Amino acid sequence: MELIVSLAIGVMAGAGIWLVLRPRTFQVLIGLSLLSYAVNLFIFSVGSLSIDEEPIVRAGQVANLTNYTDPLPQSLVLTAIVIGFATTALFLVVLLALRGLSGGDHVDGQEERR
Amino acid sequence: MNLTHHLIVAPVLLPLATAALMLMFGEGRRGLKAVVNTLSTTTGLCIAIALLLRVQAGGPEAFGIYLPGNWPVPYGIVLVADRLSALMAVLAGAVGLAGLLYALARWQHAGVYFHVLFQLQLMGLYGAFLTADLFNLFVFFEVLLAASYGLLLHGGGAARVKTGLHYIAINLMASLLFLIGVAVLYGVTGTLNMADMAQKLSLVPASDRGLLHAGAAILAIAFLAKAALWPLNFWLPPAYAAASTPAAAVFAILTKVGFYAILRLWTLCFPESAGDSAGFGGEALIWGGLATLTFGAVGMLASQQLARLAGYSVIASSGTLIAAIGFDTPLLSGGALFYLASSTLAGCALFLLVELLERAREVEADPPEMDDGNYALPAFFDAEPPAGTNLDDDEEALIGRAIPAALAFLGVAFIICTMVIAGLPPLSGFVGKLAMLGTLIDIGTAPAWTLFALLIVAGLFAVTALMRVGIRHFWTTQDRPAPRLRVVETLPIAGLLLALIAMVWQADAVLRYTRATAESLHTPTQYIDAVMGTWPVPNPVAASGAAP
Numbered sequence: 001m002e003l004i005v006s007l008a009i010g011v012m013a014g015a016g017i018w019l020v021l022r023p024r025t026f027q028v029l030i031g032l033s034l035l036s037y038a039v040n041l042f043i044f045s046v047g048s049l050s051i052d053e054e055p056i057v058r059a060g061q062v063a064n065l066t067n068y069t070d071p072l073p074q075s076l077v078l079t080a081i082v083i084g085f086a087t088t089a090l091f092l093v094v095l096l097a098l099r100g101l102s103g104g105d106h107v108d109g110q111e112e113r114r
Numbered sequence: 115m116n117l118t119h120h121l122i123v124a125p126v127l128l129p130l131a132t133a134a135l136m137l138m139f140g141e142g143r144r145g146l147k148a149v150v151n152t153l154s155t156t157t158g159l160c161i162a163i164a165l166l167l168r169v170q171a172g173g174p175e176a177f178g179i180y181l182p183g184n185w186p187v188p189y190g191i192v193l194v195a196d197r198l199s200a201l202m203a204v205l206a207g208a209v210g211l212a213g214l215l216y217a218l219a220r221w222q223h224a225g226v227y228f229h230v231l232f233q234l235q236l237m238g239l240y241g242a243f244l245t246a247d248l249f250n251l252f253v254f255f256e257v258l259l260a261a262s263y264g265l266l267l268h269g270g271g272a273a274r275v276k277t278g279l280h281y282i283a284i285n286l287m288a289s290l291l292f293l294i295g296v297a298v299l300y301g302v303t304g305t306l307n308m309a310d311m312a313q314k315l316s317l318v319p320a321s322d323r324g325l326l327h328a329g330a331a332i333l334a335i336a337f338l339a340k341a342a343l344w345p346l347n348f349w350l351p352p353a354y355a356a357a358s359t360p361a362a363a364v365f366a367i368l369t370k371v372g373f374y375a376i377l378r379l380w381t382l383c384f385p386e387s388a389g390d391s392a393g394f395g396g397e398a399l400i401w402g403g404l405a406t407l408t409f410g411a412v413g414m415l416a417s418q419q420l421a422r423l424a425g426y427s428v429i430a431s432s433g434t435l436i437a438a439i440g441f442d443t444p445l446l447s448g449g450a451l452f453y454l455a456s457s458t459l460a461g462c463a464l465f466l467l468v469e470l471l472e473r474a475r476e477v478e479a480d481p482p483e484m485d486d487g488n489y490a491l492p493a494f495f496d497a498e499p500p501a502g503t504n505l506d507d508d509e510e511a512l513i514g515r516a517i518p519a520a521l522a523f524l525g526v527a528f529i530i531c532t533m534v535i536a537g538l539p540p541l542s543g544f545v546g547k548l549a550m551l552g553t554l555i556d557i558g559t560a561p562a563w564t565l566f567a568l569l570i571v572a573g574l575f576a577v578t579a580l581m582r583v584g585i586r587h588f589w590t591t592q593d594r595p596a597p598r599l600r601v602v603e604t605l606p607i608a609g610l611l612l613a614l615i616a617m618v619w620q621a622d623a624v625l626r627y628t629r630a631t632a633e634s635l636h637t638p639t640q641y642i643d644a645v646m647g648t649w650p651v652p653n654p655v656a657a658s659g660a661a662p
Contacts (some may be wrong), residue, residue, distance in 0.1 A: 020287065025279065032285070032286050039297075046301035065192045076249055080293055083256045087286055088431040090263055094279050107283075109276040 004102035005045050023112070025095045027103050032091065036084040047073030058063050121168070122180040122195045124161050125240035128154055133233035141226045152227040155214050157208030158236060166200035170627060172470075175635065178643035179246075184650045187309040192645055194246040197631035202374050205455060208613065209462045211368045212606035216466050217360035219603045224269040224358065231268070235261035235364060242371050246645060248296050250307045251375065255292065255340075259285050262368060265361040266353060277353040284349045285335075290340040293442055295333025302326045307643035312382045312638055316389055325396055330383065334376060334395060341372030342432045344406040351413065351425035359469040362421070363606075364459040369432045370454060374497055377439050381635040382642075386442070396440045400561045403437025404568055406430075411572035413578040420471060420587075423579055424464045427535050430572055431457035437565050438550055441557060444636040448629030449549030455624070456542035456617055460534035463610040467527055470607075471587050471600060519625040520599045523608075525588050530611050532584065536576040538568070542617040548574065549625060 012034050019031025032099030055071030057063045095105075102109035132154035136147050169176050178195035181187070195203075214232060219581045222228050238258025245251050263285075267278045300306055302322050303314045320328050339346040348370070354362050376399070410430025417423040431453070438450035534543035547569055554566045617624055634640050 020283070032283065032290075035290050036286070039293050043293060043297040046297045064128075072295070072306075076297070076300075079249070079253065083253070083289075084286075084654065087256070087260060087263075087282070087289070090260065091279075091282050094263075094267065094275060094282060097275045098279050099273075101275055106416055107279065109272065 001051070002045075005041065005049060008046070009038045009041050010104055012041070018090060023106055023108075027109050028107060029088065029091055029095055032086055034090065036080075040080055040084070043073050043077045043080060045073075047071075118164075118168070119178070119180065121165055121181055122178045122193050122244065125158055125207075126193075126237055126244065128158055128161070129233040129237035129240065132176065133230045133237065136230050136233065140525065144222060147224060147229040151214060151232060152218070154233060154234065155207070155211050158203070158240070162200065162203035162207040162240070165195045165290065166197075166204050167505070169195060169197050169200045174613055177641065178508045179645055180649045181648065181650055183653040186496060187646055187648055187652055188305055191250045192307060192309075192648070193244045194645060195244055196641065196644075197241045197634060198378065199453065201451065201628070201631060202243040203240055205370070206236065206243065206367050207456050208610070209364055209458060210236050212462055212466065212610050213360040215606040215609075216603055217358075217361065219600045221269070221358050221360050227264065228268055231261050231264040232274075232360075232364075233263060233485075234258075236260075237346070239367065239371065239568070242420050243374060246308050248308055248311065250306075252289070252292055252296060255371070255553065256289065258368070258371065259289070262361075262365065266357050268361055269358040271356075273356045274358075276500065277349075277356040280349050281353045284339065286338045290333050291339075292336035293330050295336060298325060298329025298332065302329060307639075307645070309377065309642040313642050313646065315371075315391060316385055319379050320390070323390055327391070330379075331395065331566045334398075337372045337375045337379075338436070339372070340369065340403065341376060341436060342369045342406065343402050343431050343436060344409040344429075344433070347406065347409070347429055347432075350429060350561055351417075351422045354425040354465070355421035357420060359466060362424075362465040362468070366465055367458055369428055370435075370458055373432060373435050373454070376436065377635065380439070381412070381442075381447075382638045385636065385638050392440055396442055397561075400437050400441030400565070403433045403435070404561070404564055406433025406438060407565075407568050407572055409433070411568075411575040415575050417579065421465075422469045423583060424461065424468055427457075427576065428461050430459065430576065431535075434550075434565075434569065434572070437561075441562065442636070443553060443557060443634040445629065446553040446557070447632035447635065448549055448625065449546060449553060451568060451628035451631055452549055452617075452625055453543070453546030454535055455628070456546050456614060459610050459614050459617075460531050460543065463527065463607050463614075464535065465529045466603075466607050466610075467524065467531060470524055470603065471528070473598075477516055508621070520604075521588070523599070523604060526586075527607050527611055528580075528584055528588075530614065531610045532577065532580040536580065538577065540618060541623070542614050545618060545621045582602040588605070 016031045016035030016038060019027045019034065022028065022031070048065055050069045053069045055069050056097070057068065061067050064097075098109060099105055102110060104111060106112075132150060136150060137148055151481050164593060165178065169178060176196060180193040180195070181190055182193060183190040185191075210482050217228065217232075236256055238256075238261055241254035242251060242258060245254055263278065263282050266281055267274050296306070296383055301309065302318055302325055303311045303504055305311050305314060315326070335346070344348045354365055357365060367386075380395070380399070384391050384396075386392050388394075410426050410428075413429065414423050414428035417426055435450050438453075439447050446655070530541065532538075533541045537543040537547040551566060554562045
C-alpha cells in the first residue's frame with residue numbers, strides 16, 4: 001500500500017510541477033491544485049498508513065499506533081484542504097481579472113516576444 | 115493567572131474582532147471604519163509595547179506563556195511572548211499604524227474592504243510572532259498571506275493584478291513546501307509544539323536523521339522564499355513597487371516574518387548542543403544571505419524607480435540578517451536584531467516617501483517622458499515605465515492643504531532614510547551595523563570577513579543609489595511649486611523617523627534588549643523549560659470540591 005500511495009503522490013506532484021511551470025494561467029492553477037492534492041495525501045500518509053483502523057479510542061484497547069491510526073494528520077489535512085481551497089479560489093479570481101485586463105491568458109499578461 | 119496574562123492573546127483577538135465588526139458595517143461608513151481601525155491598531159501597538167515591557171523585566175516573566183485552549187502543553191496550541199516575539203510584535207504594530215495613518219489620507223477610498231483586510235493582516239502578523247506551535251504558525255502565515263494578497267491588489271490596475279498573480283502563485287508554492295516540511299517533521303518527531311520538537315530532536319535515531327534534515331531544509335526553503343533569499347526573491351521588487359503605498363509600507367515587515375521563523379526555529383532546533391544536527395544549515399544561511407545582500411545592493415544601484423529601489427533595499431537588509439544569524443553567535447545576532455528594528459522602520463518610511471516624492475514631481479507642468487534626459491538614466495535591466503500606477507480614481511485628493519516647507523520636510527525625511535538604510539553615522543542603521551562589524555572582526559573567519567566587506571560595500575552602494583534618486587528629485591528641477599502634502603500623510607513618516615532617532619538616543623538600552631534577546635535565543639533550554647513546565651489552569655469548580 002505504501003508503494004501505491006507514494007506513486008500516486010509522486011505522479012500528482014510531478015504533473016503539478018510541470019503544469020506550474022507552464023506559461024498559461026489556467027495550467028498554473030491546475031498545477032497548484034494537483035500539487036496541493038499531492039501534499040494533502042502526503043500529510044495524511046505521515047501518520048502511518050493502516051487499513052481498518054480508527055482514530056477514536058475504544059474501551060479495552062491500548063491507545064497506541066498499532067491499534068489505532070494517528071488522528072492528528074487527519075485534522076491537519078482538513079485544515080490544509082480548507083486553506084488550500086480558499087487560496088486557490090482567490091488565485092482563480094486574480095486569474096480572471098488578469099484575463100480581463102490583458103485579454104490573454106499568459107502569466108505575464110502578454111505573449112513572449114519571438 | 116491574572117488579567118494581564120491575557121494580554122498575550124489580545125494582539126490576535128483584537129484585530130480579529132475589529133475585522134468582524136467592520137464587516138458588519140457593510141460597504142459604506144468609511145469614516146466610522148477609519149476611526150474603529152485607527153483605535154484598534156493603536157490599541158494593538160500599545161498592547162505590544164506592554165508585552166515588551168513585561169518580558170523586559172526578566173525573571174519568570176521573561177516568557178509569557180498562554181494556553182488558549184487550556185490543554186496540557188504538548189497537545190494544545192501554545193502562545194509564547196518572549197523578548198523576540200514582543201520586539202517583532204511592536205515592530206508590526208508600529209509599521210501597521212504608520213501604514214494606516216497614511217492610508218487615511220486617500221488610499222482607504224480605493225477599495226471597499228481595505229480596513230478589514232488591514233486588520234486581518236495585523237492579526238496574521240501578531241499571531242505568527244506569538245505562536246509556539248508549528249502548524250498554528252502555518253495557519254497564521256496563511257492568514258497574513260491571504261490578507262496581503264488582498265492588500266497587494268488594493269487599488270486595482272493591470273500592474274497590480276499581474277504582479278499579484280505572480281506573488282500569489284509563488285506564495286502558494288512556498289505554503290505547500292511549508293506543509294511538506296511540517297509533515298516530515300511531525301512524522302519524525304511526533305509533535306508539532308516547537309519546544310517539544312526541539313527537545314525530542316536529540317532522541318531521533320541516526321537512521322531518521324536524513325529525513326529530519328530534509329524536512330527542516332524544506333521548511334527553511336518555505337521561510338526563506340518569504341524572507342526573500344536569493345534566488346527566491348525575484349517576485350519582490352515588482353510586487354512591492356506595484357502595491358499601493360500603505361500596503362507596501364506594511365509589507366516592509368512581511369519579509370521579516372520569514373526571517374523571524376528561521377531565527378526562532380533554527381536557534382531552537384539546531385543549537386550547538388544538538389549533537390549530530392548542531393548548526394545544521396548554518397553555512398547555507400551565511401552564503402545565501404551574502405548572495406542576497408549582494409543581489410540587493412546591485413539591484414539598488416540598477417533601479418530606475420524609487421519604489422523598486424526601496425524593494426531592493428528590503429532584499430539587502432534581509433540578506434544581512436540571514437547571513438548574520440548563520441554565524442550562530444549571540445553577540446552578532448544581538449546586533450542583527452538592532453539592525454532589524456532600524457531597517458524595518460526605515461524601509462516602511464521609505465515606502466511611504468516614495469509616493470510623496472513622485473507626487474512632488476507630478477506637480478510639474480508636464481509629467482516627464484521616459485526618454486527625458488533629466489529623468490531616465492541609461493536603462494540597465496529595470497526599464498519599466500515609471501509608476502503612473504500610484505494614482506487612484508480620486509485625482510482631486512492630490513490637491514490637499516499645502517504645508518509650508520513641504521519640500522524641506524520631504525528632503526530631510528529622505529536624507530534620514532538614506533542615512534539609516536546605508537548605515538551612516540550617527541543614525542540607527544550605523545549603530546546596528548557597527549554592532550555587527552565589531553563582532554565580525556572577533557569571529558575572523560573567511561565568511562565573517564566577506565560579510566564585513568559586503569556590509570561596507572552595500573552601504574556605499576545604497577548611499578550612491580539613494581543620493582542619485584535624491585539629486586533627481588530635489589536638485590535637478592527648478593522653479594516648481596511646492597508639493598502639496600496632507601498632515602495625516604506626513605505624520606506617520608515623522609513618527610517613524612522620530613522612532614529611529616529615539617533608537618539612537620536610547621541605543622544602549624535597545625542594544626541591551628536585543629543582546630538579551632539573542633542570548634536567550636542561543637540558550638534554547640530556557641524557552642523549552644518555560645514552555646514544557648507550564649500547566650493548564652485547574653478547573654476552579656473541581657478544585658473547590660463542588661463539581662458533580
